[in-house]
Amino acid sequence: MPTPALHSLYVRPVKSLGGSSPVEAAVEPWGLAGDRRWMLIDTTAKVVTQRQFPRLALAFAEQLPDGGARLSAPGMEPLSVAVPEPSATIAAEIFQSKVEAVPAGAAADAWFTAHLGHDVRLVHLDDPARRRPINPKYARPGETVNFADGYPLLVTTVSSLDALNSLIAEGDHPEEGPLPMDRFRPTVVVEGTAPWDEDRWTRIAIGEITFRVAKPCARCVVTTTDQTTSRRGKEPLRTLARHRLIGKKMIFGQNLIPEHTGTLRVGDPVEILG
Template structure:
């Protein structure tokens, strides 16, 4: 494995827990990569929905479109593609719950609510996090003014390709990186070398690896079929358990602005 580290892949997930889009270059904003997890699906009680409880969300693919994206259902050709703009308007608003946070959000189009309710077989709504919404990153570990989108807790998730290769060497059925939903994937270095980093740079931009990412049942869900295979999480748990949690990848905070592109060099500045 090469000791030279480079940014191999960039991903955004416009809707939390739906399919991702691989980019050649991306703009960094205060909450992470531009357009990443700014949309969220909530149930009729305005509580966030993910593949943890609704594995069928894996069947909703996302593709880029002009000033927005298109959602399609892998197994339902009768559902015409749904276009969603990258940003909503403040015409209708509500408060939604994501983990322990109570967040102000704008409603999407009623047509999107109807499409998603039909696709997922339950009443749900599509909501958007505007720049007005304040969802702080845990201030005990981060600057007090750091904010995050509808991602679980941090602006970025970083994983090394070597870490996935190590896992796949232990699995009877190798899995792709989309099981782990990273924003930043790098090549080079040993498996799980990212666990040892503290401060690092991508190009000339500074990032900080805050803590390892605890993994859940989503890692067992085939993103093409929505079928679960417990081997992935069980195998990870056999060699990646720390403090009762299964760890894979690093939660990361960033500079709040800048540009990234595939091929950028990574440089580790300090270690934990």
């Protein structure tokens, strides 16, 4: 078995959009630097994701040096969005929790409304250090998260994806496989471990940074969305339901909380601490 190492990193400035795969990224207490500091909300201020609009998979956001984001999508003129000036916040709702967020402005709202054909607004997380606490069942006092579903980072492994794809090939919809890792939208991907080894992790080190493993990642309909076409299929949920049902949740990957800040680099050694 090769030595476990960091295979890849992913930063997605806008929740549910595509992003980039840098060779290194700074780790902040609430996630990778620049990751999911923006999200979309509907007219009732509830979060909008690929769950409702698979077409979001076709849009990309590139982080700008000043913290802004450059948006692109097929048939749309690119748009650069600056970090909004401090102003009155919106009480946005993200999965039954409220978070104060700053409106990005009319131009960004119009861009996304045109792309989706639905009235949406773009908002920015101005102060992740205090805006959104992590579920206290799994976190320590004062720990916060960006606009990710619930936790600062998500780790998946190359070997578990290979194992899952083998199961898909033997299942009811082999034509849908093999699936790429982008279906699972991780922030960090590890190679050199045994399939499903991450199920037993409680604490790991990647390079200079240690992480607590908070809880397994339950998967949703977004994983069935082809991130290059926005079309939906049956997999991987059909296969996960048969082979990766833990409790009543379909599991792939583990949610992480950083114990301190630092920088991750592709190729960093990974050590299982518990």
